[in-house]
Amino acid sequence: MTKSVDRHKRGVAVVIGSGSVKCAAALGLVNALNRAGIAIDMLVGCSAGCLYATMIAAGRTTAEAAEMTRVLWTSEIAAQHDRRAVFRAMFPKLLGFDARFGLRSDRLIMQRMRTAFGDMRIEDMKIPLHLTATDFATGNQAVFSSGRAIDAIRASIAVPFLFSPWPIDGRLYLDGYMSDPLPIGVAIKEGAGVIVAMGFESPFQETISTAGRFAFQVSAILSNNLLKSQYSFHALSHHAEVISIIPEFKQRIKLFATEKIPYIIEEGERAAEAQMPYLDRLLSAQSAA
Amino acid sequence: MEIETNTSGGITVVGIRGSVDGLTADELMRTFTERVTAGSVKLVADCSALDYTSSAGLRSLLGAVKLARQHGGDLRLAAIQTQVLRVLDLSGFTGILKHYPDVQSAVTSFAEPA
Numbered sequence: 046m047t048k049s050v051d052r053h054k055r056g057v058a059v060v061i062g063s064g065s066v067k068c069a070a071a072l073g074l075v076n077a078l079n080r081a082g083i084a085i086d087m088l089v090g091c092s093a094g095c096l097y098a099t100m101i102a103a104g105r106t107t108a109e110a111a112e113m114t115r116v117l118w119t120s121e122i123a124a125q126h127d128r129r130a131v132f133r134a135m136f137p138k139l140l141g142f143d144a145r146f147g148l149r150s151d152r153l154i155m156q157r158m159r160t161a162f163g164d165m166r167i168e169d170m171k172i173p174l175h176l177t178a179t180d181f182a183t184g185n186q187a188v189f190s191s192g193r194a195i196d197a198i199r200a201s202i203a204v205p206f207l208f209s210p211w212p213i214d215g216r217l218y219l220d221g222y223m224s225d226p227l228p229i230g231v232a233i234k235e236g237a238g239v240i241v242a243m244g245f246e247s248p249f250q251e252t253i254s255t256a257g258r259f260a261f262q263v264s265a266i267l268s269n270n271l272l273k274s275q276y277s278f279h280a281l282s283h284h285a286e287v288i289s290i291i292p293e294f295k296q297r298i299k300l301f302a303t304e305k306i307p308y309i310i311e312e313g314e315r316a317a318e319a320q321m322p323y324l325d326r327l328l329s330a331q332s333a334a
Numbered sequence: 335m336e337i338e339t340n341t342s343g344g345i346t347v348v349g350i351r352g353s354v355d356g357l358t359a360d361e362l363m364r365t366f367t368e369r370v371t372a373g374s375v376k377l378v379a380d381c382s383a384l385d386y387t388s389s390a391g392l393r394s395l396l397g398a399v400k401l402a403r404q405h406g407g408d409l410r411l412a413a414i415q416t417q418v419l420r421v422l423d424l425s426g427f428t429g430i431l432k433h434y435p436d437v438q439s440a441v442t443s444f445a446e447p448a
Contacts, residue, residue, distance in 0.1 A: 272424070273423070273424055273426050274426065276425055279389075280393075281389070281392060281393055281396060285389070286355070286356040286389055286390055287388060288355075288389075289389075289424065291421070293416075293417075293420075319385075319417075320386070323355055323386070323388070326357060327356050
């Protein structure tokens with residue numbers, strides 16, 4: 046069952062978009078909100094943003110969440126080739142090929158997520174949580190507001206070609222960024238009036254030296270254009286106030302650059318801090334109304 | 335937010351200082367509406383002192399552009415700061431609004447053939 050938002054409470058909905066390790070910037074946002082005395086009354090996560098949304102919703106502190114990321118999100122999770130998948134792609138008629146295709150084994154990431162989240166359920170979180178993925182058969186956005194957290198997270202980080210789509214209740218799901226890299230619409234649909242959205246554009250490749258980099262470049266082009274079109278639709282066609290926070294990273298952040306987490310958090314905090322005076326005035330005006 | 339308007343040579347420059355957001359967007363829209371209904375349809379928003387725009391601010395800018403264009407004019411943006419430009423770019427505004435590095439260029443652009 047979906048928990049609704051208490052409109053009289055001085056709180057905001059936080060949406061954390063896709064962005065790999067850059068999503069750790071959301072921890073800086075949480076620090077800024079805490080200092081300003083602003084509560085989070087809903088969390089929405091997409092792709093790696095699901096990891097942070099879940100940790101925050103579960104009540105983890107910023108330090109705990111940063112440490113969990115360092116353990117969970119290392120390059121080793123995508124290092125192990127799934128040789129059977131490669132052969133099945135090369136000889137589909139001989140070996141058989143199906144929709145559960147991914148070039149990397151998910152064994153390690155699943156093992157680490159089990160350690161980190163166990164059997165935590167989305168509906169039992171301290172803060173109402175919604176995690177998004179993409180229905181592989183229809184391309185529609187899927188929103189998980191209940192069920193086992195690691196299933197929804199695994200579905201939402203199923204980067205096409207890298208990790209296989211993930212089955213939940215008989216359907217297959219792909220990475221959430223494929224349907225909306227910054228799912229503000231979910232917060233609007235769940236009744237949020239003030240939405241703080243932290244989004245990230247996918248980085249473009251400096252050189253295209255491998256087929257993998259080529260695929261990442263194509264994916265970044267699609268994802269960034271989708272981010273813009275979805276953001277503009279949600280920002281312009283609804284009454285909800287959307288405060289976008291886009292941290293500026295002067296350093297290049299690679300996919301698994303967990304050593305840069307302190308810097309990422311700092312930049313997230315800096316970008317969020319700039320919006321706190323306005324948020325404070327807005328929420329005060331709403332409480333007084 | 336503070337607004338300062340200055341009309342010269344048929345072009346109105348609207349200087350916006352501070353943040354255009356849920357608390358201030360109506361005031362900005364009111365200013366643009368008053369100007370357009372008074373016949374000033376060639377508008378330049380001087381964004382050099384504009385710190386931030388939320389979705390409410392975007393909606394008011396879009397409303398002002400539509401209004402100005404419906405009356406045969408336009409709203410053009412000038413001197414947009416990096417943080418605001420990122421929000422405008424993210425929301426697709428840079429694809430539908432003309433923007434210039436400084437106020438003078440934006441004012442001059444109205445003299446150029448469309």
